[in-house]
Amino acid sequence: MAIRGVASSREDMTLEEFKEWLKQFDADGDGKISRNELREALRRRGGWFTTWRAGKALRQADKNSSGFLDDSEIENLIAFAQKDLGMKVSTW
Numbered sequence: 001m002a003i004r005g006v007a008s009s010r011e012d013m014t015l016e017e018f019k020e021w022l023k024q025f026d027a028d029g030d031g032k033i034s035r036n037e038l039r040e041a042l043r044r045r046g047g048w049f050t051t052w053r054a055g056k057a058l059r060q061a062d063k064n065s066s067g068f069l070d071d072s073e074i075e076n077l078i079a080f081a082q083k084d085l086g087m088k089v090s091t092w
Contacts, residue, residue, distance in 0.1 A: 012088045018078060019071075032068035033077075047085070056084070 013021065022033060025041040033041075039054035047053060061069055061076035069077055081087040 012090065015074075015078070015089060015091045018081075018089045019074060022074075022077075030068075032066075032070045034068055038069070042085075053085070057081070 022041060025037045025044075026033060027037055027040075035054050035058045038057055039050045042050040042053055057077060057080045058067070058069065060080045061073050063073055063076060075091070078089045078091065082089060
């Protein structure tokens with residue numbers, strides 16, 4: 001099912017499922033998600049304009065401007081994913 005340009009075989013995820021899904025794209029295993037790793041995650045979900053979307057997500061979620069998303073910024077990424085990608089992530 002395509003939701004606003006992001007395909008998903010399952011609409012709802014828990015916070016832990018979201019973290020596990022994201023962790024599989026941490027190619028270098030540093031515990032942080034780069035723009036390219038995020039782009040790959042979106043691409044694998046069948047998303048469109050993944051380079052642009054990954055950049056936008058990083059700009060909105062990366063509050064310390066490090067160029068990476070770490071555990072402390074996951075909530076910001078979830079907010080972006082729910083608002084701009086149509087993903088449903090329950091944080092409880």
